[in-house]
Amino acid sequence: MTLNLTTPGLLFPAISLLLLAYTNRFLGLAATIRNLYNDYRRTPDPQIAQQISSLRRRVRLIQQMQVAGVGSLFLCVLAMLKIYLGLQTLAYYSFGASLALMMLSLALSLIELKLSSDALNILLADLAAPPRRRQAQKNAP
Template identity: 65%
Template sequence: MLSLTTPALLFPAISLLLLAYTNRYLALASIIRNLYDDYQQSPSEKLVQQIGNLRQRIALIKWMQSLGVGSLFLCVVAMLLIYTGWPQSAQFIFGTSLLLMIMSLGMSLLELRMSTDALNILLSDLIAAERERGQR
């Protein structure tokens, strides 16, 4: 039987995840603004590609946040259902809340992978430039 404290245990975890997602969003927004300013001064296809990658990552973060908020909302609904004496409905809603959180975490992993791939491309450019300098 699901108790009132079980969904309540997720509150701190969900809150911290949403804070982390918001921080990622703000960091990406800052990077996009800087790249936009760079593009205005010196248009480059590489900057356009970077902005495109960042646009996809922003969309993922939006979905991560939406699913996280949905999970928190359903946790509250599950608690309400437990409190009002609807335990089977509460279990179903809480299970759905957990699925939303799993989906949010999966998208977070995908966004992290995209971020790592973008950094590896930049690092490969640096390594190639360093090799070029060493050959001179």
């Protein structure tokens, strides 16, 4: 199979959209962390501290997703350069590594999505609790 310039070029829009989505996730988390931080400064609450800790893990995952995505784009461009220079074998390896990094980025995205869903389910479980239990939780020291 011959690898030509258009094959790695097909990944450019996909990688760009992934990086945009990851950046939006990061910005959303950053805003949430800032709001929780301000709430915690006003009224220290261990539950808020736990939420911030969980969000910190998610931010690290998003950073890793972005690094893998940028690495994928870099290797994709490198594969195109190697094709241009006539280094087909090296181009195959670069393109393969680019695909592997894209898969890693997507796998990290799934892990982050799972953490996000778990956090939301914890909050929703509190809303589903009977009214007396919620009132007791509010009055607890």
